[in-house]
Every structure is written in structure tokens, then in C-alpha cells.
Amino acid sequence: MSPYDPSAFPPFAVTVDLVVLTVRSHALCTLIVRRGEQPYQGRWALPGGFVREGEDLGAAAARELVEETGLRAHDPGDPPPLPGNGAHLEQLATYGAPARDPRMRVVSVAHLALAPDLPAPRAGGDANSARWAPVEELLGEAEPLAFDHGQILADGVERARSKIEYSSLATAFCPPEFTVGELRRVYEAVWGVALDPRNFHRKVTGTPGFLVPAGGTTTRQGGRPAQLFRAGGATLLNPPMLRPEV
Amino acid sequence: MSPYDPSAFPPFAVTVDLVVLTVRSHALCTLIVRRGEQPYQGRWALPGGFVREGEDLGAAAARELVEETGLRAHDPGDPPPLPGNGAHLEQLATYGAPARDPRMRVVSVAHLALAPDLPAPRAGGDANSARWAPVEELLGEAEPLAFDHGQILADGVERARSKIEYSSLATAFCPPEFTVGELRRVYEAVWGVALDPRNFHRKVTGTPGFLVPAGGTTTRQGGRPAQLFRAGGATLLNPPMLRPEV
DNA sequence: GATCATAGTCGTCTCCCTGACGATAAACAC
DNA sequence: GTGTTTATCGTCAGGGAGACGACTATGATC
Numbered sequence: 001m002s003p004y005d006p007s008a009f010p011p012f013a014v015t016v017d018l019v020v021l022t023v024r025s026h027a028l029c030t031l032i033v034r035r036g037e038q039p040y041q042g043r044w045a046l047p048g049g050f051v052r053e054g055e056d057l058g059a060a061a062a063r064e065l066v067e068e069t070g071l072r073a074h075d076p077g078d079p080p081p082l083p084g085n086g087a088h089l090e091q092l093a094t095y096g097a098p099a100r101d102p103r104m105r106v107v108s109v110a111h112l113a114l115a116p117d118l119p120a121p122r123a124g125g126d127a128n129s130a131r132w133a134p135v136e137e138l139l140g141e142a143e144p145l146a147f148d149h150g151q152i153l154a155d156g157v158e159r160a161r162s163k164i165e166y167s168s169l170a171t172a173f174c175p176p177e178f179t180v181g182e183l184r185r186v187y188e189a190v191w192g193v194a195l196d197p198r199n200f201h202r203k204v205t206g207t208p209g210f211l212v213p214a215g216g217t218t219t220r221q222g223g224r225p226a227q228l229f230r231a232g233g234a235t236l237l238n239p240p241m242l243r244p245e246v
Numbered sequence: 247m248s249p250y251d252p253s254a255f256p257p258f259a260v261t262v263d264l265v266v267l268t269v270r271s272h273a274l275c276t277l278i279v280r281r282g283e284q285p286y287q288g289r290w291a292l293p294g295g296f297v298r299e300g301e302d303l304g305a306a307a308a309r310e311l312v313e314e315t316g317l318r319a320h321d322p323g324d325p326p327p328l329p330g331n332g333a334h335l336e337q338l339a340t341y342g343a344p345a346r347d348p349r350m351r352v353v354s355v356a357h358l359a360l361a362p363d364l365p366a367p368r369a370g371g372d373a374n375s376a377r378w379a380p381v382e383e384l385l386g387e388a389e390p391l392a393f394d395h396g397q398i399l400a401d402g403v404e405r406a407r408s409k410i411e412y413s414s415l416a417t418a419f420c421p422p423e424f425t426v427g428e429l430r431r432v433y434e435a436v437w438g439v440a441l442d443p444r445n446f447h448r449k450v451t452g453t454p455g456f457l458v459p460a461g462g463t464t465t466r467q468g469g470r471p472a473q474l475f476r477a478g479g480a481t482l483l484n485p486p487m488l489r490p491e492v
Numbered sequence: 493g494a495t496c497a498t499a500g501t502c503g504t505c506t507c508c509c510t511g512a513c514g515a516t517a518a519a520c521a522c
Numbered sequence: 523g524t525g526t527t528t529a530t531c532g533t534c535a536g537g538g539a540g541a542c543g544a545c546t547a548t549g550a551t552c
Contacts (some may be wrong), residue, residue, distance in 0.1 A: 009259050009260075009296040009297075009298075010297075010298070010299040011257035011258065011259070012256075012257065012258045012259070012260045012297075012353075013255050013257070013258070014258045014260070014342065039331075050255040051258075051342070052255075052256070053256040053351070054344045055344065056344060057341075057342040057353070058344050091339055091340065092523090093336065093337055094303060094355050096260070096302065096303040096355065098299075098300045098301065106297070107258075107260055107303070107353065107355070109340050109342070109353070148295060179528095179529085180529080181529070196511070196512075196531075197528080197530090198514095198529090198530075199510070199512080199513095201530065201531090202510090202531090203510085203531075205530095215502065219518090219519060219528090221527090221529095222520070222527055222528065223518080223520080223526085223528025223529065223531045224517060224518040224519050224528050225519060225525040225528090225529080226529055227529085227530090238488075239488070239509070239510095240486075241509095242485070242510085244511095316509085350542075411493085422520090425499095425500085426500075427499065427500070442540070443499080443500075444500090444501075444503090444541090444543095445539065445540065445541085447500075447501065447502090448501095448539090449538090449539080451501095465547090467498085467499065467500095468498055468499065468549065468550095469497085469499025469500065469548060469549080470498080470499050470546060470547040470548050471499090471500080471547065472499070472500055472501090472549065473501090485539095488539085490540095
């Protein structure tokens with residue numbers, strides 16, 4: 001039988017779901033929207049939507065990201081035109097358990113977005129409201145997310161946690177110009193650990209291409225003025241920044 | 247408009263494609279099948295097929311793997327019942343460019359399988375024939391694979407190359423019992439570099455839980471008899487085995 | 493059987509990175 | 523001024539990795 005015989009394969013709906021992560025007040029947070037309809041009406045879920053005809057998967061994810069946050073995404077390959085002005089966006093994984101949506105066969109291509117701290121989210125599309133929630137709360141059993149979104153969120157968080165180890169991706173959580181201390185607080189929030197400020201400073205300033213001085217100082221964190229940096233061209237950290245054991 | 251209105255989203259076909267990697271005679275090889283029909287008739291492609299109704303994505307990949315190679319897959323989480331008797335199988339990424347298949351909208355969830363060296367592949371399903379080909383040849387520009395399979399293969403190879411750095415996954419390329427030298431030749435083939443046998447031996451035997459002695463020796467590689475090992479329970483290598491720079 | 497080639501295994505030495513932590517600097521709050 | 527906070531520089535010890543010497547145990551070759 002021909003593999004292209006239309007009767008030979010079942011039709012699927014394809015969606016993109018977004019795990020949008022940011023760091024707000026020392027906590028790793030993700031964007032969730034309240035579902036306005038069945039199933040899981042009234043429950044919190046990850047933002048997402050259907051992939052349109054003629055639309056690439058990454059383009060659909062970028063479109064959803066703009067709709068929900070106003071953030072423009074830039075490809076991981078390209079250097080961001082204005083670092084910090086857009087979000088990092090990458091494909092995470094695909095979820096297609098037959099019963100994950102009770103109404104039809106839906107395959108969801110989850111994407112992971114990392115963004116600097118933002119003002120309140122815009123509620124868009126089919127959501128009554130939207131908010132940033134600490135992932136710590138969501139991954140607890142209190143009020144699980146709709147569908148398999150709890151699993152998707154967990155996978156996205158784990159991806160982010162491991163990826164900042166060996167890449168410069170943590171700068172995606174920072175504004176265009178940032179201090180070493182701000183970057184350190186990103187690592188601390190994502191990993192949920194405390195890092196030694198002196199060793200961290202030595203590591204990040206000593207890695208060629210990771211940070212480039214932006215030429216000013218700031219005192220927005222209090223204390224002694226800190227040098228401002230931009231993200232350098234290096235994307236891979238070698239040797240990596242190792243996550244502490246516990 | 248309701249997101250579940252059937253007219254609100256286009257139907258997709260969903261397939262799984264497999265990057266099956268193995269090490270044959272010091273080279274990293276992948277399984278390819280010759281296409282029997284249009285498009286790309288007569289060209290080599292990755293094995294794959296449609297996801298069936300009610301079938302999970304991973305199950306579809308496992309089914310295709312059995313059909314093409316006879317290998318049973320085991321989940322990355324579980325320890326293999328008989329190490330080396332099955333293949334490691336994990337989801338790789340999803341490819342859904344609108345024109346990747348000229349005839350219809352197809353989203354392909356690519357999977358990566360790592361297997362020990364096998365006898366000649368069985369040609370199955372819609373393929374005239376199948377063979378193991380060194381990835382080095384396929385990634386050159388000589389005769390590109392059908393569809394976007396060249397990109398999928400490249401992504402799969404890169405995943406394998408980076409993952410054996412920080413996990414014990416290289417043992418998935420080995421038979422149930424293997425020597426340190428055989429494991430080293432796996433790393434050398436996957437990375438395409440030469441490793442110092444003494445430092446490699448110190449590293450892998452010194453990492454707790456990576457290897458457990460199997461209790462015998464073998465001389466199948468020539469030279470002094472070597473101790474046989476099995477894969478230990480450890481899945482994460484910390485500190486990782488770093489890929490040499492060049 | 494002596495010699496050689498091949499592979500495996502054990503040690504040593506040095507360098508670099510890391511973690512732990514002392515000390516100093518430059519702002520602000522009172 | 524004094525205390526507090528944060529940033530930044532330095533020092534020191536320990537561990538892992540690269541480079542490489544030395545020895546061992548097999549089969550192949552003469």
C-alpha cells in the first residue's frame with residue numbers, strides 16, 4: 001500500500017506549546033494562561049495554539065510568543081540583533097500520547113523560550129488571563145496544569161537548567177546590559193542554589209568571549225557600582241559551569 | 247472561534263523517522279533505505295513511517311526499529327533487561343517545514359537509536375534495500391539523502407556526539423560484555439578522534455558505576471587479553487568525558 | 493623458540509580549574 | 523561617621539586531565 005494513500009494514515013492536529021521562562025524576583029517563573037473552555041476549563045495551561053497551513057513549526061512558536069508576550073524571538077544560531085530585546089526560542093520536544101487531548105488526536109511540538117524579566121503579560125487569544133508563576137509552585141502537586149503540560153514544563157525547566165551549564169544561554173534571561181551579579185542571580189534562580197560571588201566572577205570574566213564590557217557601571221542592585229557587560233559571541237562554555245552537586 | 251472547530255486547523259500527517267547509529271569497523275554508520283517510489287525515488291533515506299491511530303510516538307518509533315532491524319528498544323529510564331540486546335531509543339527533534347514533503351503536509355518526529363554492531367539489515371516495508379552507511383559519506387555533498395533527512399541525520403549525529411560526553415550512552419554501541427578498548431574505539435569512531443588509551447582507561451575505570459567487571463577476559467582484539475565489563479548503573483558521567491578540542 | 497607487533501594496564505608529573513575563603517573597594521542608609 | 527551591601531581581587535589546597543614512560547600478556551613471524 002502506498003504510504004501516501006490518504007486512507008493509509010490518520011489525520012493529526014498539530015499544535016505548538018510554549019514554555020516561556022524568565023527570572024522574577026529571584027525565582028524561575030513561567031508563563032501560564034487560564035483555559036476558557038473545555039477540557040480543563042478554568043485550569044492553568046501553557047500558552048500555545050495550532051500550527052497553521054503553510055506555517056513552519058518554529059514560525060508558529062514565534063507567532064504564539066509574540067501574541068502572548070510581545071517578545072520577538074531570534075534563532076539560536078544568529079546573534080540577536082539587540083541582545084536582550086528578543087527571547088531565545090528553541091524546540092523542546094514533541095508530545096503525542098494518543099489520549100493527551102480527550103477530544104482528538106493532537107501532537108504538540110513544545111518550544112522553550114527564555115526571556116528577560118517582563119512587565120505583566122498580555123492575556124491573548126483563548127485565555128481568560130495570564131500570569132507568571134514560579135515553576136516551583138507549578139511542579140508541586142497542588143494544582144497541576146492542564147493536559148500533560150506539567151510534564152512539558154518539567155522537561156523545559158530541566159532543559160534550561162542543564163543548558164546554562166555549558167552555554168551562554170543564561171544571558172537570555174538578562175537585559176541587554178547586565179552585571180556579573182545579575183547574571184549570577186540568574187544562575188542561582190534557575191538552579192535554586194547559592195553560588196560563591198567571587199568564584200562566579202572569576203569564572204565568567206575569565207571565559208573568553210562570554211562577556212564583553214559595555215563600558216558603564218550601575219548601582220541598581222545597591223552596594224558598590226558594578227561593571228556592565230553584554231553577552232559576548234561565545235555560545236559554548238568550555239569548560240562548563242558545573243552545577244553544584246546538591 | 248473555538249480551537250477545536252475542525253475547520254480551524256489543517257490536518258497533518260505525522261511520521262517517525264529513525265536515525266539508527268552503530269559503529270562498524272571503526273566508523274560511525276547509520277541505517278538508510280532506498281526509496282521505492284516518488285518523490286525522491288531511488289534515493290537513500292532514513293527509515294520511517296506513519297504514526298498509527300492510537301499509537302504513541304515512541305511506540306511508533308520502536309515499531310519501526312523492530313521492522314527495520316529486529317532490535318527491541320528499551321526506554322532511556324529503565325535499565326536494559328539484557329544490556330546490549332536492545333537499542334537505546336530517544337526522541338530527537340521534530341521537522342515540519344511546510345514543503346519538506348512535496349505532496350502533503352507531513353510532520354516528522356525524528357528519533358535517535360543507538361545500537362551495537364549488527365548483521366546486515368533487513369530490508370523492510372517500502373524500501374527496495376537497506377544498508378549501513380558511514381555518516382561521513384552521507385554528510386558530504388555527494389549524494390544527499392531524500393527530503394530533509396540529511397539535516398535530521400546531522401542533528402542525530404551531533405546529539406550522539408555530545409551525549410556520550412556526559413552520559414554512559416556509549417555503552418549502547420557495545421555488545422553486552424565489552425572491553426575498555428572496545429569502548430574507547432566507540433568514542434573514537436563517534437568523535438572521529440584518537441584518544442590516549444591510558445588516560446581513557448583511567449577515566450572509565452575510575453568513574454564509579456560506569457563499568458562493572460564481568461569476570462572474564464577476551465583476546466578478540468589481539469594483543470594482551472583484556473578484562474570484560476558490563477555497563478554499570480550510572481547514566482550520568484560527572485565530571486564528563488570531554489571531547490578533545492579539534 | 494626468539495623476536496616482533498599489538499593491546500592492555502599501572503604510574504608519574506605537571507598544569508589548570510575549582511572550591512573555600514580572606515581582604516579591599518565603593519556605593520547607600522542612618 | 524558607621525554600618526550594610528555588593529563588587530572585585532587574591533591566595534591556597536585539592537582534583538582531574540593531558541602527556542607520556544614502563545611493564546605485561548597474547549598472537550604472528552622468522
